[in-house]
Amino acid sequence: MCWHCQSEVGGEYFCKRCVKVQPLSPDLDYFTCMKLPRILQIDEKALEETFYELSRTFHPDFYTTRDESEKAISLGNTALLNAAYRTLKDPFQRVEYLIRLEAGSAKDIRSAPPADLFEEILELQEDLETYRTVNPAEDPETANQLRAKLQASREHLESRLEELESALFERFRRWDELQGQSGHDGIDPRPQKDALLREMQDLLSHRTYVRNIIQDLADTLG
């Protein structure tokens, strides 16, 4: 129902009767808001076009001369739109959002090391600690050795990060396939979807962890 003229005639963003802008529902998910299906390999160009088009529809710059209620709606809608665009534009934020949407908000994505990297990372963190305390002027040999070792770890972790990301993107493809199958052939791919969501969640938390370590290394090694 229109907040202004109380009419029930509807309209997507504007009331069909009084032409006043309507508030987007706070429950509207970002995919729907950006007119996208709930998939992960999105058409980024189309996303940008929708963003620009909706910005032209809602932006406060076009509501300066309207009354306070319309201004407030324009502001709220644009803030939602900006959040939707920001989240969906970035593939990692996009999948994180999808996981929250599909699996409920309870499961936060944490930062956890991949199991096979556990030993290596422990050692690396010790080396980092030592390197930070070594004075290169007093003990150049140890400093150089540690530096070389840390540099090698950094390169290894960087390639590992790439692997994690391509593994994640591979699951993007599988997710989109499952989404395409939904409703067809009477098969419910829900169990497969949930498994896939869990895999993606693990990959994401590993990625966050590895990225943080690489950032630490970059800050220390300069």
Add this chain to the structure above:
Amino acid sequence: MSRIVGIDLGTTNSLVAYMDGEIPRIIPGPRGENKVPSIVGVTDNGLLVGEPAKAYLVRDPSRTIYSIKRFMGKSLADITDELKYFPYAIQEKNGVIRIVIGEKTYSPPQISAMILRELKRRAEAYLGEEITRAVITVPAYFNDSQRQATKDAGLIAGLEVLRIINEPTAASLAYGLQKKTQGLIAVYDFGGGTFDISLLKLKDGIFEVLATNGDTHLGGDDIDRRLVDTILREIKTTYGLDVAACGEIMQAIRLEAERVKIRLSSEATVAMAIELPDGKGRYERMWSRDELDGLAADLVERTLTCCRLALKDAGLQAGQLDEVVLVGGSTRMPLVKRRVHEFFGREPHCELNPEEVVALGAAVQASILSGSNQDMLLLDVTPLSLGIETMGGVMSTLIRRNTTIPTSAKEMFTTYVDGQTSVDIHVLQGERELAKDNRSLARFQLKVPPLPAGVPRIEVTFLIDANGILHVTAQDVRTGASQSIEVKPSHGLTDEEVEHMIRESFQFAAQDIQARQLIEARTEAESILRATEKALSRGAHLISEEEQRSIHAALDLLRAAKDGEDHRLIRARIDEVEKATHHLAEVLMDATLKEALESKKLSQILE
């Protein structure tokens, strides 16, 4: 609907522009000049703003305020390093700087309002209509307090500020309008007091800011100071004089340094001369462009560091930009042009006057807001991360820097103790880990119903609007009741203070008019004095000695009045001189007429 003007409220100069049809134009002053120097003189007879105040700077530096923009939204602690460069006394009250002049104090928004009022008056005189609404530009890297202070300045000046817009993005609007540019552009904005870099994507009339960075304390002023420091050192070595405490000579040195810097943009060497006080002689020196470049080099490098950070945030390489636009007076320096060219690997644009393009862009934004321009839309970002202080004095970020605005973030708060009735919230802006290293924006207290610990659930919404200014609202999730929040700004004026200043500003306005009337009366007196003396030298022999004596007496009275401060008295004396010279004027006219007739006859004879 009434017209909306665009205002560039600069550190050194300010401008006002309007849309003439589809073309933005600067509104010139009465003598055709576009810039109003951002200088205010608070004299015994009222205010002087702009060019007249600049002249006053050397005469009475302790009552002449310049570069006020550097103090907007700041506390005393923020500016201790540069206090020695300012000849006026500065205090702090409630976290806001106050300029002390005589027995009165003025906050930076009040001083800025005096400049805004001058621009308003200029626009009204030129356009012949009342102007009550404006778009005002600020450096992109201005924080919430600085933006709020600018908005307050507008209010105090009697202007509804429809939008605070970032200077580099304003410039991009003016460029985009003129050149129909598409693609990625960098706007490098190096002004009198601030530096900004903004990276934008331009597509079909949408101007999307991808990232911005900057330094609100880095500008041409800092280059001038390098020169000033060198000059002071040399005066000390050569003449054994320490003039740092002498306001008048310091201002003379500062203005001379600025002049030499500007000239060195077009010339390889420039001579400098400064009269030393008490007849100690004259400081003279040649400056070369290379020397200036040497003094400014590290400041220019600091701007490039900001550029690197902005590129990193936007996920771009310097070489990917399609165009680079130069804005701000400091980009006239060949050193700046060269380093920007090298950094981005392409020749920067400076077709539009870098000192006017921001005001022109503000006028374009005004046309968008008024509804007359539906083609263009600016999507800007917040320059700094916004967060709240959490346990252990750590900042928890709610809105990251370079997020497109308007944007909002919600945070849930609860209690730790049974029956706790309030929660203190401290809002911060900045990129550092610890709360104390970031800018304190505001503090407020959330009211909570007395319940067992952890039961109350208050959802607080932090919204940054299209001006980059924060709004806070709160809602009790259990009851759905919203509560109004009184936010106490850490470095801003309260609403009451602003209201008080608005009332006070009407009084300034009256003083203002007085000061202007005095200047006008003096100017007229001078021209009357000159004209009468000329008339006497030509026609004294045509009138009686008594008449001559009475004219001289009237002239003496006018001279005395002119040196006084009463514009009415000057006007009265002017009338008396006119009365006393009435007969002389007639006689002269007759004589001239006769001459003219005689020469005509002569010419007829010659024919």
